[in-house]
Amino acid sequence: MSADLERTPRNLLVSERSSFLDQKNRISSQLDQLHFNYKVCVLLPECSSAPSHLDSALNTFSSFYLIRKLPLYELLDTHFLETVRQGGVSGLSYRTRLDEDNCVALMPNGRLSLSLDKDSFELLGVEGKPSRFNHRTKSRFVVCVDLTDSSMAPGGRGYQRLVTGLTSRLPLKTDFLMSLPAGGGASVQALLSRYDWSEHRPEVSRCSLTDLLCPAPLTSDPSAPLTSDPHRLLEWLGAVHAAVSCENSSSSFLSSLVCPEPNKKLSHALRVSVCGLLSHQDVQKLIQEIRVYLSVSPPGSASWASVTLHGFVDSPVSWGGEEHGVLRGGDNFLSLMMFPDQSYLLHLAAGAHDTCPP
Numbered sequence: 001m002s003a004d005l006e007r008t009p010r011n012l013l014v015s016e017r018s019s020f021l022d023q024k025n026r027i028s029s030q031l032d033q034l035h036f037n038y039k040v041c042v043l044l045p046e047c048s049s050a051p052s053h054l055d056s057a058l059n060t061f062s063s064f065y066l067i068r069k070l071p072l073y074e075l076l077d078t079h080f081l082e083t084v085r086q087g088g089v090s091g092l093s094y095r096t097r098l099d100e101d102n103c104v105a106l107m108p109n110g111r112l113s114l115s116l117d118k119d120s121f122e123l124l125g126v127e128g129k130p131s132r133f134n135h136r137t138k139s140r141f142v143v144c145v146d147l148t149d150s151s152m153a154p155g156g157r158g159y160q161r162l163v164t165g166l167t168s169r170l171p172l173k174t175d176f177l178m179s180l181p182a183g184g185g186a187s188v189q190a191l192l193s194r195y196d197w198s199e200h201r202p203e204v205s206r207c208s209l210t211d212l213l214c215p216a217p218l219t220s221d222p223s224a225p226l227t228s229d230p231h232r233l234l235e236w237l238g239a240v241h242a243a244v245s246c247e248n249s250s251s252s253f254l255s256s257l258v259c260p261e262p263n264k265k266l267s268h269a270l271r272v273s274v275c276g277l278l279s280h281q282d283v284q285k286l287i288q289e290i291r292v293y294l295s296v297s298p299p300g301s302a303s304w305a306s307v308t309l310h311g312f313v314d315s316p317v318s319w320g321g322e323e324h325g326v327l328r329g330g331d332n333f334l335s336l337m338m339f340p341d342q343s344y345l346l347h348l349a350a351g352a353h354d355t356c357p358p
Helices: 027-032 052-059 072-076 078-085 118-124 157-169 185-192 230-241 280-296
Strands: 011-019 037-045 064-071 090-093 103-106 111-117 140-146 173-179 196-200 203-215 263-278 305-311 326-328 333-338 343-351
Touching (some): 011 230, 027 280, 027 333, 037 230, 037 280, 052 280, 064 185, 072 078, 072 103, 072 157, 103 173, 118 140, 118 157, 173 263, 230 263, 230 305, 230 333, 230 343, 280 305, 280 333
Antiparallel strands (some): 011 343, 037 263, 037 305, 064 173, 090 103, 090 173, 103 111, 111 140, 203 263, 305 333
16 A cells, blocks of 8 residues: 555654854754744753853743633734734644644734634635645645735724634634733733733753763764764654663663763763743743853863754644745754854754645
């Protein structure tokens, strides 16, 4: 039986070696596209506690809101829409399953994306397109709306059509995570006052590790054998952050996870994670502080550091490929290995999911 390649989810791992000092490096532009970040993990070898400037960056991630049972038509409220048009507002349906439930995402550029089952799409009565992940027995559709477009101004034809659909034909409600630009809290107080809501700060956890088996050499050298197989490095990093031991034999019945060879034991290391609805600006600030940490550390004390960023799995839109001019949803992650000479190894994974115009 041949596989239906058009309906089979595919994943892409892109690896890149460059330097922060290279004016053509794409780190900032790539991070700018990462709107719905769920978790960032940091690993600092030969470190027992984060220095104060790095600890400050970890503790000053922006807060976000959880609004319970928010009717989607509220996203078109005239006062809230004015805030959206100013840019920087992002939101995501919470605890919805992309393959089963109706999901929504609001991007900082004012794009609204709905992932709907067939019945909901037909009830909404707004133009959309079939999902790439239609099942033989379950059809799904994607609706993309630019809330900054003139047709979406209150009273416009597109605005009225969407409002009517979300109020009378398809009154969807969802728990909704929302992030605002700095100082934007006052602009949504009227909206929040009508519903059950709570404000949250990202959760930071730290763990000191001892006798950590680590790949060696781990360097930015292009000829280093480990860097030619990023999957082995990413598997090891994932195991460390999941607190899974890699001190197994390859024939072990319980686990075949092993640390890539050659390897050595680190006397100590620091593992840190931050969870929540994380802005790409806060992630970039954290990366900048890690660059400072590496540049001022005594020679030999900090030979590298890693940052791994995870997107929300069930987001209808998530991380994008700039070269394709699209936004892709799904389980995506970015892994950045950084070195004292300001060079880096970047591994970016993205699933080939439904797309919306940029």
